[in-house]
Amino acid sequence: MRISKEEIMDAAKKLEPRLIAFRRDLHENPELSLEETETAAKVAAFLRSIGLSPKLEVGGHGVIADVVGSTPGPTIALRADMDALPIMEETGLPFASNRPGIMHACGHDAHTAIVLGAASILVERKERLAGTVRLLFQGAEEINAGAKAMIRDGALDGVDEIYGLHNLPTLAVGMAATRKGPLMGSVDRIELTLEGRGAHGAIPDQGADPIVAAAAVISGLQTIVSREVSPFSPVVVTIGSIHAGQANNVIPHRAEMTGTVRAFDPAVRRQLPDRLRRIAVRIAEAHRCEAELRYIEQVPVLVSEDGCLAHAQRTIDWLLGAERHAEAAPTLAGEDFSVYLESVPGCFFWLGSGPSDRAEDAYGLHHPKFDIQEEALAVGSAALASIALLRGQSNHSLLL
Structure with a gap:
């Protein structure tokens, strides 16, 4: 029937x-x-x-x-x-x-x-x-x-x-x-820790400020989208949370961030962990900090x-x-x-x-x-x- x-x-x-x-x-x-x-x-x-x-x-x-x-x-x-x-x-x-x-x-x-x-x-x-x-x-x-x-x-x-x-x-x-x-798109998670050296907010030269480093890292990560991946291969890198410090006059020793990474091409996705890690680590070094990036794959394209x-x-x-x-x-x-x-x-x-x-x-x-x-x-x-x-x-x- x-x-x-x-x-x-x-x-x-x-x-x-x-x-x-x-x-x-x-x-x-x-x-x-x-x-x-x-x-x-x-x-x-x-x-x-x-x-x-x-x-x-x-x-x-x-x-x-x-x-x-x-x-x-x-x-x-x-x-x-x-x-x-x-x-x-x-x-x-x-x-x-x-x-x-x-x-x-x-x-x-x-x-x-x-x-x-x-x-x-x-x-x-x-x-x-x-x-x-x-x-x-x-x-x-x-x-x-x-x-x-x-x-x-x-x-x-x-x-x-x-x-x-x-x-x-x-x-x-x-x-x-x-x-x-x-x-x-694919969905992946990044967790980034920046270790610096704490100091009094009035004497910043005695510390290594992970907050300043974090700001530079956030900006630097966007160059992956604009300068390292073809504009015909969409990628998004978004930092969704940043946590550092508790007092307004203290430079903390650590900053922690989490974010999401999206891609539309499996081959491009495979390249992203190394690129993200390189940028984060080297920018942190330029600010006398150390960076650890954890890249967690979640779902594919x-x-x-x-x-x-x-x-x-x-x-x-x-x-x-x-x-x-x-x-x-x-x-x-x-x-x-x-x-x-x-x-x-x-x-x-x-x-x-x-x-x-x-x-x-x-x-x-x-x-x-x-x-x-x-x-x-x-x-x-x-x-x-x-x-x-x-x-x-x-x-x-x-x-x-």
């Missing part, structure tokens, strides 16, 4: 009230990375309610479940992230976070509801599903730890391909965006596999219409979905979640006033369910 896009969208729309209620519950009760116990329990309860047998505590608080089709075929994974951010919510919504300083400001509550919606659609159509769909509900995405932990606990065992999405409030609801080649990308694009065009399918702009924001793509082929795409008339003016990801258009839940559920249903069929033979 063939599948029509009207059937899938109708099924998703029927689920919409339940998905909205589930998303709002998560939004009101957010949990930070590595603390997603309540969220995981709610996900597991939903999965049981539709006849699945979830496995909990995968990669920490992750949850997995399989929807087994009626005929042989590939094992396709669909992934959602579940964690919130340490942000004070300012939306004023009636279901705003009741936990001060914690907020679903990136829409992971919506992603979780979307994959649950896709699961519901698939369970109702198991007789037309070829192969298995592995549902992955992952924690700790915001700290770039969840995907690695899920893989270590076997979440990808037997998986042939993986698909995922992220809402985008600056893209109108009802739209999706894909990109061939790099979509999102996110690149969808060509075959999986083509399948997702065909499915989006079929479901939403080619006019609702845009080419995604590249971004140096990161996503640990890229870690899964190092192990199995797959595709990641943007799902529109902004106002249809002024999406470009919406509050962006990680903003205290971030919100989504909840119609995106049904659209996302339909898209992921369609990708899984149609992947097992050669040439989309189930389509009407």
Whole structure:
């Protein structure tokens, strides 16, 4: 029996009230990375309610479940992230976070509801599903730890391909965006310690000031972007924290900084640790200080596999219409979905979640006033369910 896009969208729309209620519950009760116990329990309860047998505590608080089709075929994974951010919510919504300083400001509550919606659609159509769909509900995405932990606990065992999405409030609801080649940047962390010599603030010549050295190092690191890497290979080096001293009239002996490094080319990324270290150490030496730079790799560049990308694009065009399918702009924001793509082929795409008339003016990801258009839940559920249903069929033979 063939599948029509009207059937899938109708099924998703029927689920919409339940998905909205589930998303709002998560939004009101957010949990930070590595603390997603309540969220995981709610996900597991939903999965049981539709006849699945979830496995909990995968990669920490992750949850997995399989929807087994009626005929042989590939094992396709669909992934959602579940964690919130340490942000004070300012939306004023009636279901705003009741936990001060914690907020679903990136829409992971919506992603979780979307994959649950896709699961519901698939369970109702198991007789037309070829192969298995592995549902992955992952924690700790915001700290770039969840995907690695899920893989270590076997979440990808037997998986042939993986698909995922992220809402985008600056893209109108009802739209999706894909990109061939790099979509999102690598994410690495740097920790830099400068050791100088403390002194009285009135007698600076008797010390070696690590604060002055730190200021010079921060400026010097930007020359990597402007003078050491091709302008056609985007790189960002950002120092996000600096801590030194306690008194206004004392030169401290130590300054500590942390930062993030982003790149769009794996080859360029591999060159960055040595370049950062050279600049930091030599500038520090010029200021009579010593520098130690620790470079911590977190997640790689996110690149969808060509075959999986083509399948997702065909499915989006079929479901939403080619006019609702845009080419995604590249971004140096990161996503640990890229870690899964190092192990199995797959595709990641943007799902529109902004106002249809002024999406470009919406509050962006990680903003205290971030919100989504909840119609995106049904659209996302339909898209992921369609990708899984149609992947097992050669040439989309189930389509009407």
